[in-house]
Amino acid sequence: xxxxxxxxxxxxxxxxxxxxxxxxxxxxxxxxxxxxxxxxxxxxxxxxxxxxxxxxxxxxxxxxxxxxxxxxxxxxxxxxxxxxxxxxxxxxxxxxxxxxxxxxxxxxxxxxxxxxxxxxxxxxxxxxxxxxxxxxxxxxxxxxxxxxxxxxxxxxxxxxxxxxxxxxxxxxxxxxxxxxxxxxxxxxxxxxxxxxxxxxxxxxxxxxxxxxxxxxxxxxxxxxxxxxxxxxxxxxxxxxxxxxxxxxxxxxxxxxxxxxxxxxxxxxxxxxxxxxxxxxxxxxxxxxxxxxxxxxxxxxxxxxxxxxxxxxxxxxxxxxxxxxxxxxxxxxxxxxxxxxxxxxxxxxxxxxxxxxxxxxxxxxxxxxxxxxxxxxxxxxxxxxxxxxxxxxxxxxxxxxxxxxxxxxxxxxxxxxxxxxxxxxxxxxxxxxxxxxxxxxxxxxxxxxxxxxxxxxxxxxxxxxxxxxxxxxxxxxxxxxxxxxxxxxxxxxxxxxxxxxxxxxxxxxxxxxxxxxxxxxxxxxxxxxxxxxxxxxxxxxxxxxxxxxxxxxxxxxxxxxxxxxxxxxxxxxxxxxxxxxxxxxxxxxxxxxxxxxxxxxxxxxxxxxxxxxxxxxxxxxxxxxxxxxxxxxxxxxxxxxxxxxxxxxxxxx
Numbered sequence: 001x002x003x004x005x006x007x008x009x010x011x012x013x014x015x016x017x018x019x020x021x022x023x024x025x026x027x028x029x030x031x032x033x034x035x036x037x038x039x040x041x042x043x044x045x046x047x048x049x050x051x052x053x054x055x056x057x058x059x060x061x062x063x064x065x066x067x068x069x070x071x072x073x074x075x076x077x078x079x080x081x082x083x084x085x086x087x088x089x090x091x092x093x094x095x096x097x098x099x100x101x102x103x104x105x106x107x108x109x110x111x112x113x114x115x116x117x118x119x120x121x122x123x124x125x126x127x128x129x130x131x132x133x134x135x136x137x138x139x140x141x142x143x144x145x146x147x148x149x150x151x152x153x154x155x156x157x158x159x160x161x162x163x164x165x166x167x168x169x170x171x172x173x174x175x176x177x178x179x180x181x182x183x184x185x186x187x188x189x190x191x192x193x194x195x196x197x198x199x200x201x202x203x204x205x206x207x208x209x210x211x212x213x214x215x216x217x218x219x220x221x222x223x224x225x226x227x228x229x230x231x232x233x234x235x236x237x238x239x240x241x242x243x244x245x246x247x248x249x250x251x252x253x254x255x256x257x258x259x260x261x262x263x264x265x266x267x268x269x270x271x272x273x274x275x276x277x278x279x280x281x282x283x284x285x286x287x288x289x290x291x292x293x294x295x296x297x298x299x300x301x302x303x304x305x306x307x308x309x310x311x312x313x314x315x316x317x318x319x320x321x322x323x324x325x326x327x328x329x330x331x332x333x334x335x336x337x338x339x340x341x342x343x344x345x346x347x348x349x350x351x352x353x354x355x356x357x358x359x360x361x362x363x364x365x366x367x368x369x370x371x372x373x374x375x376x377x378x379x380x381x382x383x384x385x386x387x388x389x390x391x392x393x394x395x396x397x398x399x400x401x402x403x404x405x406x407x408x409x410x411x412x413x414x415x416x417x418x419x420x421x422x423x424x425x426x427x428x429x430x431x432x433x434x435x436x437x438x439x440x441x442x443x444x445x446x447x448x449x450x451x452x453x454x455x456x457x458x459x460x461x462x463x464x465x466x467x468x469x470x471x472x473x474x475x476x477x478x479x480x481x482x483x484x485x486x487x488x489x490x491x492x493x494x495x496x497x498x499x500x501x502x503x504x505x506x507x508x509x510x511x512x513x514x515x516x517x518x519x520x521x522x523x524x525x526x527x528x529x530x531x532x533x534x535x536x537x538x539x540x541x542x543x544x545x546x547x548x549x550x551x552x553x554x555x556x557x558x559x560x561x562x563x564x565x566x567x568x569x570x571x572x573x574x575x576x577x578x579x580x581x582x583x584x585x586x587x588x589x590x591x592x593x594x595x596x597x598x599x600x601x602x603x604x605x606x607x608x609x610x611x612x613x614x615x616x617x618x619x620x621x622x623x624x625x626x627x628x629x630x631x632x633x634x635x636x637x638x639x640x641x642x643x644x645x646x647x648x649x650x651x652x
Contacts, residue, residue, distance in 0.1 A: 005053060006053050006055070006096070009049055009050070009053055009055075010093055010096060013046045013049075013050075013058075013062075013089075013093055014090070014093060016042045016043065016045075016046060017043075017046075017086050017089055017090055017093075019039070019042075020039045020042065020043060020069065020086055021083060021086050021384075021385070023036070023039050024036075024039075024069070024072060024079050024082055024083055024086075025083075025387055027072070027073070027079055036069055036070065036072055036073050037070075039069055040066045040067075040069040040070045041066075043062055043065050043066040043069060043089075044062070044063065044066040046058075046062045046066075046089070047059045047060075047062035047063040047066060050062060055092075055096055057092045057095070057096075058089065058092045058093060058096055061085070061088050061089045061092045062089050064085055064088075065082070065085035065086055065088070065089050068081055068082040068085040069082045069085075083385050084385075087381050087384075087385060136184060138359070138362070139180055139181070139184045139186075139229075140229050142176075142180055142362075142363070143177060143180065143181070143225070143228075143229045144229060146173045146174075146176055146177045146180075147173075147177070147222055147225055147226055147229070149169060149170075149173045150169075150170050150173045150174060150177075150196075150218070150222055151219075151222055152169075153166045153167075153169040153170035153173070154166075154170060154215060154218050154219055154222070157170065157210045157214075157215060157218075158210075158215045161209030161210040161211070162209040162210075167200060167203065167204065167210070170196070170200060170218065171196075171197055171200040171201070172470075172471060174193045174194075174196040174197045174200070175193075175197050175471070176363060176471060177189075177193045177225065178190045178193035178194045178197060179363075179366050179367065179370070180363070180366070181193060181225075181228070182333070184326075186228060188233070189225055189228045191259070192221055192224060192225060192239075193221070193225065194259065195221065195239075195243060196217075196218060196221050198259070199214065199217065199218075199243070199246055199247070202247070202250055203250060206250045208249075208250050211246070211249035211250075212249075213242065213245040213246040213248070213249045214246045214249060214250075216242055216246075217239065217242040217243055217245070217246040220239050220242050221239065224239065283312065283315065283316060286312060287309065287312045287313065290305060290308050290309035290312055291309060293305040293308075293309075314352075316354050316355050316356070317352040317353065317354060317355070318352065318353060318354075318355050318358050319349065319350060319351070319352055320346065320348065320349060320350075320351045320352070320353055320358070320398050321346055321349035321350065322358075323358070323362065323365070324344075324346055324349065326362075327344055327346075327365060327366075327369060327396070328343075328344045330344075330366055330369045330370060331343065331344040331369050331372075331373060331394050332344075334369070334370050334373040334374065335373050335377065335392075338373060338374060339379060340373060340377050340378070340379055340380065340392065341377075341380050341390055341391045341392065342372075342373050342377050342391060342392040342393070342394055343391055343392075343393060343394070344369070344394050344395070344396070345393060345394070345395040345396070346395070346396050347395055347396065347397040348396075348397050348398045348399070351398045351399070351400050352400070353398065353400055353405060354501070357405055357499060357501070360475070360479055360499070361405075361407060361497070361499070363471070363475055364471070364472040364475050364476055364497060365396070365407075365409070367469065367471055367472050368409040368472060368495050369394060369409065371469060372394045372409060372411035372413065372493070373392070373394065373411075375413075375416075376392070376394075376411040376413030376414060376415070376492065376493050377392030377394070377411060377412075377413040377414075378392065378413055378414050386490065388412065392411060392412060392413055393411065393412045394409070394410070394411045395409075395410050395411075396408070396409055396410075397410075399634075400501075401501075401634065401635050403500065403501055403541065403544055403545045403548065403634070403635055404498055404499060404500050404501055404541055404545075404632060404634070405497075405498075405499045405501065406496065406497070406498055406499075406632055406634075407496070407497040407499070408494055408495065408496045408497075409494070409495045409497075410492060410493070410494040410495075411492050411493055412491070412492040413492050413493065414489070414490060414492075415487045415488050415489040415490055415491060415492055415493055416441075416445055416448070416485070416487040416493055417489070418439075418440075418441030418442075418444040418445065419441075419444075421444045421445070421447050421448065422436040422439060422444050422447070423436070424447075425444075425447045425450065430447065430450050431447070445485045445486075445487060446485070448469045448485060449469050449470055449472070449473040449483070450470070472495075472497075476497050476498075476499060477537060479499060479500075480499075480500045480536075480537045480540055480541070481497060481498050481499035481500060481537050481541075482497075482498045482535055482537045482538055482541075483495065483496070483497055483498075484496040484498070484610055484631070486610075496632075498537070498538070498541065498631075498632045500537065500540060500541045500544060525552065526550055526551050526552050527551050527552065527574035527575065527645045527649075528551070528552045528553070528554065528571070528572075528573045528574050528575075529546045529551050529552065529553050529554075529573060529574065529575045529576070529577060529641070530553075530554055530555070530556060530562060530565065530566075530573035530575070530576045530577070530578075531543050531546065531553055531554070531555045531556070531577050532555070532556045532557075532558065532559065532561070532562045532576065532577065532578040532579060532582070532587070532590065533555075533557075533578075533579040533582070533608070534557055534558045534579060534581075534582040534583060535579075536557075538579070538631070538632070539555050539557070541632065541633065542577055542608065542633045543555055545633055545634070545635060545637075545638070546577075546641075549638050549641075549642075551641075554571065554573070558582040558583055558584045558585060558586075559578070559582055559584060559585025559586055559587065559589055559590035560584035560585040561584075562576070562578070562585075562590055563585060563590065563593060566594070566600055572599075572600070572603070573603060574603070574645050574648065574649070575603070575604050575605075575606070575641060575644060575645055575648075576594070576603055576604070576605045576606070577606050577608050577633070577641075578590055578591070578605060578606070578607055578608065579607075579608060579609055580607055580609040580611055580616075581609065581610075581611070587607055587609065588619070588623065590605075591605055591607070591620075591623050591624060591625055592623060592624075594624075595623065595624035602648065603648075604626035604627075604644040604645070604647075604648050605624070605625050605626055606625065606626055606627040606628070606629055606640070606641070606644070607620050607625050607627075607628050607629070608629045608631060608633050609628075609629075609630065609631060610630065610631045611630075612630045616628075626644050627640050627644065
């Protein structure tokens with residue numbers, strides 16, 4: 001048969017299906033009454049034409065689709081069912097398009113490729129990568145630390161085979177090594193690390209102590225991965241047998257699979273470039289000397305010392321977009337492996353961050369980006385059905401000042417299902433059924449960070465066993481920071497990382513101004529601010545902002561702690577900065593008590609909270625709050641704080 005009619009048919013059918021989808025989406029999203037009869041008739045015409053062109057599969061799908069569209073007006077569920085049927089017809093059309101394009105040369109194509117296919121079956125098909133020297137150097141440094149941690153854990157496990165803490169430490173480090181190796185292109189090293197992680201998970205599942213076979217396999221993996229850091233291929237000689245022996249010791253009757261394939265790597269590493277570096281430790285020592293000069297310098301020397309300190313600070317600053325290639329690769333590779341489409345956008349590429357902080361953010365960022373693609377971004381087909389662009393968008397935004405780094409990772413995907421999280425948490429005995437029923441979706445989102453809890457339907461190199469998000473939380477909190485999550489179904493999810501800056505080594509504030517402020521307050525005590533927050537990291541972050549502004553500060557862990565300080569009578573603050581969601585006595589209760597007390601009622605209270613709705617702001621105003629700040633507290637909020645202090649002092 002002439003191929004032209006088929007090509008024309010496929011093109012016109014695709015247009016008709018697009019119009020049908022648009023009509024159905026209009027009905028579902030807008031709730032408007034839509035005449036579906038012409039749409040259904042057009043799809044039935046497609047079925048009839050497909051039959052005459054010997055496209056039986058297309059005809060069958062189109063006929064079913066037409067019938068579904070007839071019923072779509074009865075309910076929203078029927079409309080969604082019709083959208084699914086449209087997608088099925090499109091899939092058959094796509095197959096027909098491929099056959100159409102290659103049918104004329106198909107026999108020749110098969111004959112000409114057969115020998116090559118046989119050859120490929122006997123050839124190591126591991127990809128070769130030319131790795132960027134800078135990224136490789138970062139990976140080597142990170143990898144050495146991870147392998148050192150793994151080795152320490154293995155030594156503990158060898159002496160105490162049932163030590164769960166050692167098991168967790170090894171598994172977490174192997175998980176991180178796997179992700180980092182995959183990003184730089186060392187796929188076989190990543191698979192080897194995943195083999196370690198997989199075996200350790202089986203060890204947990206079988207509730208078995210670590211046998212000698214398990215320990216020896218882990219040590220063999222460390223030796224092989226150590227060679228990778230030195231520029232050698234991942235040497236897996238003997239590891240397949242060791243893996244089988246380790247599995248047998250767990251009474252697991254399985255052979256290694258290609259997920260945990262232990263094949264020799266053929267990845268090529270670029271030659272190391274000779275570089276001259278200044279140790280960060282030495283640079284920090286010089287910066288500390290410069291800070292001491294600012295305390296001791298005379299008026300004439302002060303300007304030079306301050307300028308020297310500022311330049312030393314800037315030496316350690318790195319533009320955030322130096323990570324762009326690496327992070328974009330994370331999104332691209334993960335999307336490809338998941339059968340999805342996604343792109344990365346860095347909204348603030350020119351923001352400069354201290355090198356140490358930037359290095360500390362790399363690992364959490366990688367986990368967050370993978371999480372966004374695996375759990376957030378939908379498949380292209382689903383996104384088209386939802387009226388979204390088939391490419392999902394993952395964006396990063398960084399804000400930095402002298403007190404803190406605020407980093408947000410946002411995706412436009414499906415959002416987080418609070419009910420699914422609670423269901424998994426109940427299944428894993430993390431929470432009770434009663435607690436799950438009473439828990440809001442907002443509180444359920446915090447379950448994401450629980451070790452071992454995951455909503456992934458499959459477990460592979462990208463979707464682990466609830467380890468990734470726990471690593472993010474531990475990594476940020478270990479540096480005095482905090483992690484917050486906000487999600488809306490069908491619109492997407494945002495993770496916010498707040499990382500305080502170490503003032504002694506990375507501050508960018510004007511030290512001269514601080515020195516003058518201290519001298520100005522030498523004759524009179526500065527105003528006193530009470531900071532109330534149940535998070536130690538946020539409490540410390542807020543305290544540093546207040547103290548760096550030349551104010552005095554005291555802290556309380558929650559509302560009850562704050563009331564104890566206030567009722568003691570010896571201290572009366574000039575201003576209170578209070579969180580809202582706290583145990584024992586929350587911010588609402590604290591505010592109510594203060595504003596109804598004759599001695600404390602005049603103290604201005606600013607609520608500093610992640611609650612951002614109009615209802616919460618209105619409630620704060622009605623309860624007597626002087627101001628309302630959505631977390632995190634930043635330097636630019638100092639204007640509001642000083643205005644309130646001055647206004648209150650003037651009124652007194």
